[in-house]
Amino acid sequence: MSVILYAIIIVILSVELIMGSLGNIFIVLVNIKNWVKRRTISTVDQILMALAISRFAFLCTIVTNVLVYVLLPFPIKTKNLIKITSIHWTITNHFSIWLATCLSIFYFLKIANFSNFVFLYLKWRVKKVVLVMLLGSFLPLFLNIFVINRCIDVWIDGHEDNMSYSVISSNSTQFSNLLITNTIFILIPFSVSLITFLLLIFSLWRHLKNMHHNAKGSRDVSSKAHIKTLQSVIIFLLLYAAFFLSILLQFWNDDFQQKYLIILFLRGIAIAFPSGHSYVLILGNTHLRQASFSVLWWLRCRLKDVECLGP
Template sequence: MNSVIQNIFGIILNVEFVIGILGNGFIALVNCVDWVKRRKISLVDQILTGLALSRIGVLWSNIMYLLIPALYPGLMINGNMVRIIYNPWMVTNHFSLWLATSLSIFYFLKIANFSHSLFLYLRWRVSIVISVTLLVSLVLLFLNIVLTNTEIDVWNSGYKGNLSYSSSLSNVAHLFNLLLIINTMFMLPPFIVSLMTFLLLIFSLWKHLKRMQHNARGPRDASTTAHVKALQTVIAFLLLYAVYFLSHFVQVWMCIEGSLILSFIWAIRTAFPSGHSFVLILGNSKLRQVSQSVLWWLRCRSKDVEPVGP
């Protein structure tokens, strides 16, 4: 029974991987083609393209993270192999989270409506705000890399000093759990920033609706529609992000190793880089129009190809 359930989770992971590659690849391809045609690319398209490419990296890193220890467990007692597997996932995951956070900041600054001078200053310099945010994230990435590789070096030196120390795979799993604790701590800042932008967007929408009621205007003007669309995108992102973050927290807290629960955790964890791509496509008018055109073309092609009778 357990093997059947694990096979089901394996199928789900494969489907999520394919969907994620297609969705994120579509975002990157559309924006790159548009960039070549127009000879320029907007800030939001830059963020979306970088986010899509980082998500593709996350998905491939997930595959390496899962397959190499499963197929070649003996290699995992080498600290350098642990470094090769973990570092690409850590870097791509970092950029995936911070670029998504930058997108939330962009929506907040462009759509929210506050009269405070600081907010107006940041709105007119949104590109600088995004650049500074990513630069600060690079500092956090550097610290994460240093702490992670220091932990691997300590573990590796213990392995060289005492062969019995790391000869079993349980010690390797313990190392990965320590690395996961470090990475989970560095995942918290982008989640807090995204949550703050969400709460400020709600507050901005509340103030806008209150102002409109006072002026006896309709409840659905352009600003309200923009607020609602931005909130829908940010809410979907936060829900997926919360599930993603909690999956790491649960794995660290319960120290899960090689169980059905771990397979389930990986299935819901992969849903974040895969499912969020389609949220972005639906929330972006250009991507949504292109996707509708592609679906219409595929539908016409399927109708043109008629089955040949006997």
């Protein structure tokens, strides 16, 4: 039975990695095509393209880490190799989270309605706000990398005289501390996205209250924009929360660490974040959604071996 479950989970992980990679590559290709065609690219498309690239790199990092920590013999795992894989995971995961947060901030400033002077100031300079926020994220990134390097040095140098790299690599307590330290830094953009979500709800509530006696049509236009953005932020927060909890659970209990099926299942939940969120972005963007429908129609025609005249 365990062999069957193992095979099923491996298939699910493989499908998630493949679908996630295809979804992010699709976002990049569509935006590049529109960029070449129009000779210009909007701010939201820039964020989407950068986010897709970071997500694809993050998925590649996951595959690399599996190859390094599962397939390679323990003696081959040197300190530099452990540092490279850890830092690569940190960087790709960092931009995957922060770019998604920047996207949430962008939609929030574009759609929300507040009369506060600070909000209006930020709304008028939304591009600069996104840029400053992204540049500001480099500070926690550098701090995170510094802490990880120190943890790895203490972890390995403190034991290399008396312990083999095999024992070091299996030291779950030290690795848990390293991973939790990494994840704590990523809670910052999650908190920002959560605040954005709450402010969007408040903005929608105020809008519905102020427009209660106005025309229904004008109310629905803004309401739909609020609801559409809220749906996107909700899905992002849920996927990220599942990603964060799945990582913590992998190292929360020693019993979990000894049950490889549970670890694989939790990793499948974690991979759903960078893989599944790309399709949420595709369906939530008009150009990407239309392009995806065109591709699906073309594939349908090819499978039926008929001429495609357009959907």
